[in-house]
Amino acid sequence: MAASKPLDGPTTSETFQSARDALEVVGRWQWDAGVDRVRVDAFVALMCNVDPAEAEEGVPLGRYMSSIHADDRERIDDLIRRSAREGTPYLAEYRVTSADGRTRWVLVRGRFTGDHIGRPLGGSGILLDITRMRMFEDMADEAVPRAGTSALELAADHAIAAMYAIAELRDAELKVKADALLMTLGRRLALQEVQDRHRHMN
Secondary structure: OOOOOOOOOHHHHHHHHHHHHOOOOEEEEEEEOOOOEEEEOHHHHHHOOOOHHHHHHOEOHHHHHOOEOHHHHHHHHHHHHHHHHHOOEEEEEEEEEOOOOOEEEEEEEEEEEEOOOOOEEEEEEEEEEOHHHHOOOOOOOOOOOOOOOOHHHHHHHHHHHHHHHHHHHOOHHHHHHHHHHHHHHHHHHHHHHHHHHHHHHO
16 A cells, blocks of 8 residues: 655645644544544544544545554554454554654554454544654564553543543533543553563663
């Protein structure tokens, strides 16, 4: 699958820069495998080089897979399939080509569901830009599966589920609080990943 070209136009560049200026933004994604439509917020769309207007309506998962670095794509595809087959949380770091044409590192947390033979039915989660954290680290590291789920990861899973329930309520105050919680948990997850990697290296 060919790599996507950077999105064109000054508006996209300005929107992307605005999102980048808001450091450590947590983006959200949701995938309905039945119709193969991924819906994400503007931050995730720009991180994955997808037009935000299209992303709001939903685009095929393949559009997001094509933004993943070629060296990471097969590993991520395997992780998605394993998460759906086993019903386990999905946690991974990988490189994407963003709307400005740069390669960036993201940390993605979520869960995929599957049918009785392990085919994906859908999934949802959060995405965090961790490029700065990876800037001076070995760029060839792969995500290491954990034996169990930490309390922090469990909290993130519940916060993701709560976020979608709150969206149905259309309560602006609750949404702001849910977003703030997700942002804090995203930062903590990214920090935990860095600390775990350093422990493995020592």
